[in-house]
Amino acid sequence: MEFMVKNWFMLTLVGQDGPGIVAKLTGVLHAANCNLGEASMTRLGGNFTIMLMVEFEGVAESLEKTIFPVCDSLNLRCHVDLIEGQLHRHVEPDVRISVHGADRAGIVAEATKVLAEAGLNILNLESDVGGTSNAPIYIMHIEGVASKGIEPLKEALAVLDREVDVVTDLSEIEILRG
Amino acid sequence: MAILEILVYPDPRLKQVSTPVEKFDDSLRNFIADLEETMRAGPGGVGIAAPQVGRFERIVIVDVSSKPKIPHHGHLVLINPVVIQHDGWEVGREGCLSVPNYTGNVGRWEQIRLSAQDQWGNACVFEMQGFEARAVQHEMDHLQGLLFLDRLVSRRGSLFKRKVYKPAVTNSNVEKD
Numbered sequence: 086m087e088f089m090v091k092n093w094f095m096l097t098l099v100g101q102d103g104p105g106i107v108a109k110l111t112g113v114l115h116a117a118n119c120n121l122g123e124a125s126m127t128r129l130g131g132n133f134t135i136m137l138m139v140e141f142e143g144v145a146e147s148l149e150k151t152i153f154p155v156c157d158s159l160n161l162r163c164h165v166d167l168i169e170g171q172l173h174r175h176v177e178p179d180v181r182i183s184v185h186g187a188d189r190a191g192i193v194a195e196a197t198k199v200l201a202e203a204g205l206n207i208l209n210l211e212s213d214v215g216g217t218s219n220a221p222i223y224i225m226h227i228e229g230v231a232s233k234g235i236e237p238l239k240e241a242l243a244v245l246d247r248e249v250d251v252v253t254d255l256s257e258i259e260i261l262r263g
Numbered sequence: 264m265a266i267l268e269i270l271v272y273p274d275p276r277l278k279q280v281s282t283p284v285e286k287f288d289d290s291l292r293n294f295i296a297d298l299e300e301t302m303r304a305g306p307g308g309v310g311i312a313a314p315q316v317g318r319f320e321r322i323v324i325v326d327v328s329s330k331p332k333i334p335h336h337g338h339l340v341l342i343n344p345v346v347i348q349h350d351g352w353e354v355g356r357e358g359c360l361s362v363p364n365y366t367g368n369v370g371r372w373e374q375i376r377l378s379a380q381d382q383w384g385n386a387c388v389f390e391m392q393g394f395e396a397r398a399v400q401h402e403m404d405h406l407q408g409l410l411f412l413d414r415l416v417s418r419r420g421s422l423f424k425r426k427v428y429k430p431a432v433t434n435s436n437v438e439k440d
């Protein structure tokens with residue numbers, strides 16, 4: 086008799102978007118007795134992308150065997166990683182920052198560099214390119230933890246506003262518990 | 264005094280609609296003292312509603328005075344509260360004693376005018392805004408069997424604007440007619 090250990094895996098899937106992908110994928114996972122955890126699915130540049138925590142009784146190779154057929158049929162590339170993660174480990178952000186401006190090379194690197202130096206631990210980052218192809222604009226929202234307090238972040242953003250020609254906004258996230 | 268057991272989602276009792284308080288007696292005030300102690304026992308709790316401890320009456324406690332730099336009315340016991348006027352709309356982050364280990368973004372009225380009774384049955388009217396108004400709306404939802412989970416808006420794309428507090432129309436707690 087074989088006893089299998091339950092492990093958490095991170096599934097990363099990328100491919101062409103189409104209707105019903107999440108339903109088909111999670112249907113196969115459910116049929117294989119997987120337990121689903123936190124997930125983030127989004128359309129990036131017209132591509133379907135998802136990162137999904139999956140608890141599975143077995144090793145990475147057997148999880149891959151389970152899902153590769155459905156990935157093939159949906160034209161998705163799939164990557165499986167064994168992870169240390171657990172559920173119920175949320176870290177709450179205490180600050181939200183938005184940055185927007187004319188899109189150009191290096192904008193993310195410059196912004197995130199000064200914010201990191203000012204103590205920001207990023208928990209969530211979403212960015213988009215809008216505008217037109219002739220005049221693209223870049224919009225970024227970040228939620229994170231201000232590990233050195235709010236003031237250094239405000240100073241860092243003031244420098245960005247001045248020197249990098251972007252518009253920034255910072256709001257503290259005050260979580261209401263009731 | 265006693266710390267009461269908090270009902271935790273998905274307990275179906277959290278969906279129950281609470282009934283108005285009619286008797287303002289010592290037993291009510293004893294219960295309020297216990298409810299208060301229960302709220303203060305949890306980390307960072309700024310409000311609690313009676314149905315969260317399984318008493319389905321329209322009683323809430325709110326106290327946001329621990330938060331720095333915001334307008335508030337201190338410690339409030341609100342019985343049979345009703346929002347009589349509201350203005351503005353703002354998205355903010357909420358968690359709940361009845362929903363451990365999850366927070367989400369919820370839209371609330373930014374300013375409210377509220378009528379309620381105190382624990383002796385006296386009528387009161389409050390004008391409140393921002394975080395305190397949010398806390399009251401969160402607790403009043405419990406009286407209707409609603410949780411912040413019922414009002415979540417997506418994290419993606421929900422903009423938070425910098426908050427500027429307007430002066431309250433009046434700070435008086437009790438409205439004289």
Ligand SMILES: [Zn+2]
Binds near residue numbers: 358361401402405
């Ligand atoms: Zn609550």
